[in-house]
Amino acid sequence: MNWNWDHVDEFMPLFWDGVELTLKALLFGTLIAFSLGLVWAVAQRSEKKWIRWPVTVVTEFIRNTPLLVQLFFLFYVVPEWGPSMSPLTTGIVGLGLHYSTYTSEVYRAGIEGVPAGQWEAATALSLSKRRTWTSVILPQAVRRVIPALGNYVIVMLKESPQMAAIGALDMLGQAQNYSQTTFTFEAISVVGVAFIVIAYPASLLLRVLERRLVR
């Protein structure tokens, strides 16, 4: 055992920079995942085949391939055709896009959980399709799926270190940089503990939320 606390002290300022970047990525990634997921879910219930099919193919493809390779793809391939993005932006888009395909499953389950009578009632009141979705179905669907969506925030937090692979200096990126320049190893342990410290209380909180909301 040759653990040195001085390295931990020295790493701390960098660590907080990493935390800031991780949280930024998480916030914007979540926003994308939650909103895009809803779009996928509604599109998959469309009556038009030409909407339903491509969406199914795209979401299945994204869900069944690794986030890491998707990040590489976004970072190295996309700039060949269009705009180049900073590592952080790439990370946000990657996380958001990847997990939108998971949240779409959550929304789908929520939408299917709305009693059929609600659809019939909307038809009986001759509400337009848009009104049916926005005032009847979605408000009921979304409330039930909040805890499940919350789970994905934690999952995204845990997967966010993959951004370090494309050079985003999140918690892991900072630790990696620090370790490589100083030839020490304490920094990664600090980051590992940080994840437990953030994620465990968050999952406890979600459990409480779940008990309150889903009944």
Next chain:
Amino acid sequence: MSSEFFGNWFLPGIWITVQVTFFSAALAFVIAFPIGVLRTSRLWIVRFLAGAYFEIFRSTSSLVFMFWIAFTVPPLFNISFQPMFAGVLALGITYGAYASEIVRGALAAVPPAQREAGIALNFTPLQRLRRIELPQAWPEMIPPFNNLLIELLKGTSLVSLIAVADMTFAGDLLRLVKNESAPIYTLLLALYFVFAFILTRGMRLLERHAKKRVGQTPEKTSLFGGLRSKSSIDVVSGTGGAK
């Protein structure tokens, strides 16, 4: 893409991805059953310890854990091992935790009367587990295991970051050497998708077989009908988290 490079890096990379997937899935499986069973124990301390294992690994990032094993453990304890060993260990331990939750859930779903029947027949707890509870819980475990396996397959791409020459690593290397990326990463994504597809179909067959054996009716499946099981949201414990 030159055929020389393909033969030297890409094909071996594919083989390493298959190996890492296989070994870490095997490790996860070996860990999951005892831990899952212990989590249903009547002794609170046993339940607590097995539960703690699950909670710890559910709350850490598998990549950070992998880095920790690969780069912190060797200098800290003055030992050394191959990066691939570190990768398999990290993935196996992490996914073992998620899998243990699946085992626990499936065991809990066996009707209590079945356990009582076992007690009435004077079975030992181990006999009950082997002859009554596990055979009934097994078909329930397969669909979530399938989801987990896909997550694990995707998770194996992380080993490229600790310098294991899997197919993602080969792709990355190729980008640096050839300075082109579109065909490489497209191929890589397609390969992972094909692997995931094959795994899913294989597990479907296993599920049908298992259900027939215990006398449940297997669901009808079409070749393309839904790549993942419908229950993916509640179990996807895959990438883990509080999922």
